[in-house]
Amino acid sequence: MSQQIVVAECRDGQLRRVTLEAIAAAKGCMADGDRLAVVLPLGGAAAAADARAAEALAQCGVDEVIVVDHPVLGRYAPDTHVAALLAAACVHAPKARWWLGHTAIGRDLAPRLAARLGAGQISDAIAAARGGDGRIAFARALHAGKALEQRAFLSDAPTVVTVRPGNFPPAEALAGDAAPIRLVPFDPPESRIVVRDIVRRLTGTVDLAEARIVVAGGRGVKDAAGFGPLAELAALLGGAVGASRGACDAGYCDYALQIGQTGKTVTPDLYIACGISGAVQHLAGMSRSRVIVAINKDPDAPIFAVADYGIVGDLFDVVPALIAELSTV
Ligand code: FAD
Numbered sequence: 001m002s003q004q005i006v007v008a009e010c011r012d013g014q015l016r017r018v019t020l021e022a023i024a025a026a027k028g029c030m031a032d033g034d035r036l037a038v039v040l041p042l043g044g045a046a047a048a049a050d051a052r053a054a055e056a057l058a059q060c061g062v063d064e065v066i067v068v069d070h071p072v073l074g075r076y077a078p079d080t081h082v083a084a085l086l087a088a089a090c091v092h093a094p095k096a097r098w099w100l101g102h103t104a105i106g107r108d109l110a111p112r113l114a115a116r117l118g119a120g121q122i123s124d125a126i127a128a129a130r131g132g133d134g135r136i137a138f139a140r141a142l143h144a145g146k147a148l149e150q151r152a153f154l155s156d157a158p159t160v161v162t163v164r165p166g167n168f169p170p171a172e173a174l175a176g177d178a179a180p181i182r183l184v185p186f187d188p189p190e191s192r193i194v195v196r197d198i199v200r201r202l203t204g205t206v207d208l209a210e211a212r213i214v215v216a217g218g219r220g221v222k223d224a225a226g227f228g229p230l231a232e233l234a235a236l237l238g239g240a241v242g243a244s245r246g247a248c249d250a251g252y253c254d255y256a257l258q259i260g261q262t263g264k265t266v267t268p269d270l271y272i273a274c275g276i277s278g279a280v281q282h283l284a285g286m287s288r289s290r291v292i293v294a295i296n297k298d299p300d301a302p303i304f305a306v307a308d309y310g311i312v313g314d315l316f317d318v319v320p321a322l323i324a325e326l327s328t329v
Pocket residue numbers: 217218219220221243244245246247258259260261262263274275276277278279280281282285295296297298301313314315316
């Protein structure tokens with residue numbers, strides 16, 4: 001029997017979708033008799049909303065929700081969060097397999113946690129499965145998505161895994177009894193890090209990394225004002241706006257929107273690339289999108305090689321036409 005622990009993440013009182021995806025990934029690797037717990041660190045001003053997230057997690061077919069509640073956990077700081085997870089681990093098998101979202105926080109926490117537990121680590125997994133030999137196999141994309149790496153761990157080897165958002169179907173709420181929610185006492189260590197403030201960049205209402213629809217602009221958008229119609233289209237579709245590095249470097253938009261090898265990795269259901277040539281560094285961040293639509297006036301643009309639907313045309317004609325069409329729906 002092995003223990004699986006998913007580390008839950010909330011943002012503004014909302015459970016992040018990648019937490020539900022991590023639960024599904026963990027379930028997919030479980031054998032009969034394995035147990036699945038979810039740890040939710042919470043505290044501070046958002047604690048009440050986060051506590052509702054604990055109730056939602058308890059309905060997701062897990063065995064237990066472990067809440068580590070302390071005001072210092074209201075703001076992410078690596079040392080206190082690692083200590084909170086270790087407090088949760090103490091009451092559970094330290095040899096557990098841990099699952100986190102490959103988010104800014106997950107990426108920061110996972111190696112620290114693995115080092116403290118003496119566990120192996122897999123970053124940015126896009127697939128995970130239990131093999132016939134009982135080993136757990138993980139796949140990761142390498143070299144800007146051009147190669148896939150497979151790694152297998154013994155099923156009882158302590159492992160810390162981060163899963164790329166958008167690559168596993170999210171666990172759904174199940175009818176029936178909710179799992180118990182257990183509160184774990186936490187005495188935080190003296191922190192060497194003081195988080196004084198968090199300044200959010202205004203990048204739209206939908207989180208780009210988890211958006212199911214992304215409308216991205218490149219240098220072809222010409223200037224910052226050119227992103228206006230893209231934002232309008234994204235809002236109509238309930239999606240988020242992204243960008244190529246070309247557009248960010250040109251100052252058309254914030255680097256927080258950059259998608260690609262040195263930007264965010266997205267795996268939406270629909271990716272609409274507007275005026276983006278399709279450089280390999282850009283493809284590294286979006287080529288696993290389920291459906292790719294490319295709008296480019298150059299019929300030989302490399303983006304068309306990965307697109308499911310290509311529109312050869314001027315984005316300043318095509319995007320308004322799409323907006324007009326969708327506005328009537
Ligand atoms: P361009 O290559 O200039 O393409 C603009 C496109 O717009 C062209 O295809 C053109 O035909 C089209 N166009 C122009 N006007 C219109 C119009 N009116 N209507 C329709 N189409 C139009 N890039 C990233 O995106 N993300 C990264 O993370 C990233 N990391 C990098 C890391 C390294 C180490 C390096 C070296 C580069 C990286 N790059 C990255 C940069 C990458 O190589 C490209 O330079 C960049 O992606 C190009 O951006 P673009 O497609 O917007 O611009």
